[in-house]
Amino acid sequence: MTVRVQTGDFDVSREINALRQHNPRIGAIASFVGVVRDVNDGDAVSEMTLEHYPGMTEKAIEDIIAQARGRWEVFDALVIHRVGTLKPLDQIVLVVVTSGHRGDAFAACEFIMDYLKTRAPFWKKEQTGSGERWVDARATDDIAAERWRLKG
């Protein structure tokens, strides 16, 4: 598995090809790309800056991937998350999961993303027409992560 935190952009096609290379066991690849929107909470967003906690970020995401591997058949997983200054239309995050079958690939990919939203130490600050502001955490993200809690 691979976790990368970087300022530069990524090429989804190239990353997927690298992850699946020479592995004929793979029957399914699920991917998710998060991108910067030009509006949030009703205000136009011209730019955002992402801060993170170096060291803990990688550790937290590696732990999330390990949990996914414990629950679904995951051959390999890749998470790339950008930091620094980003603009609307820019890619922020990429999650790719390879598996034997689509059910495991879809579930693991969504799980990784839901957990990343609530557990990986990143913070967004937005530039809007009325100045800059830190983005507040959303209750809906906690609910999304909570869905995956194992019962019993």
Next chain:
Amino acid sequence: MITVLYFARLKEALGTSSEAIELPTEISTLNAVRALLQARGGAWAHELQAGRAIRAAVNQDIAAADTPVKDGDEVAFFPPVTGG
């Protein structure tokens, strides 16, 4: 000594991103470290008061109020995360 890190909104409000603190012998949990910082008053009292949405980590793992803190640890305080 412990290292204490602050991130995002908290870092701006407190005017610092990192400091080294001599750990008094009676301080052994995350909550006690938070109380120690709060006792500085001003922005520290305001930002770290009970009820503020603050998350914390000890040695880069998400921590709870009763998580043990000992000499040499890295403690971090930050707002709820907003990545992805």
